[in-house]
Amino acid sequence: MPPKKQTNALAQRKSEQMKQQQKQKTRRVIWFSTVGVLLALCIIVLLIPTKPKAEAFEYAGLPVLGDPNAPIKIVEFGDYKCPACSIFNELVKPQIQSDYVDQGKAAFYFMNYPFLGPDSDTAALAAQAVYHQSNEAFWAYFDALYTNQGNENEQWATVDYLVELAQKENIGIDYDLLRKDIEEKTYQNEVDEHRNKANQLRVQGTPTIFINGKQYNGNFGDYTEIKKAIENELKGE
Structure with a gap:
């Protein structure tokens, strides 16, 4: 080339x-x-x-305080022997009721998570039995159980105690039927369903609340934080 x-x-x-x-x-x-x-x-x-995942609840089958059609639905998992639940019921729940339930903005529901002792189950059975007679009587009995709560390390929630408490508070139900339902564990399936739901949601203790299906993970003793969480739900945040 x-x-x-x-x-x-x-x-x-x-x-x-x-x-x-x-x-x-x-x-x-x-x-x-x-x-x-x-x-x-x-x-x-x-x-x-x-946004946290919203869990589904069978609200229609639960004791309810307030209007079931309210935009906010709050579910508490509790144990009637739990001291923290008693404090929550005494100091926080009344504020939720005053600011939201009584205003038609929220409905408050309860589910059993009995874990502290065998009589946690007995108390849950009693409360469910009252609920099936009267939703209104349930909330009177609910308050009475926490107000008259015994030592969490003692088995105080006996059948006799639970029936006598209902009679003492004069909650207006059939007390013989209440005793029968507790002794025969008429609503054990419901108590078990509540507990299974708590386990499914990995509830770690009581009280635990869900606001419109979303678990609240803040301080249960600080109503300001809880109120903020409720307000965020009202705003759709």
């Missing part, structure tokens, strides 16, 4: 090589840019706060 043609061929090959190198460099830049964008998007997604 003549020198001139050889020179032209070499120059052409070099030009082609440079073009290929430039294409490879461009591909690498595009690849790294794409990966960078995807990583950035992943980080942004991870940083965006996600």
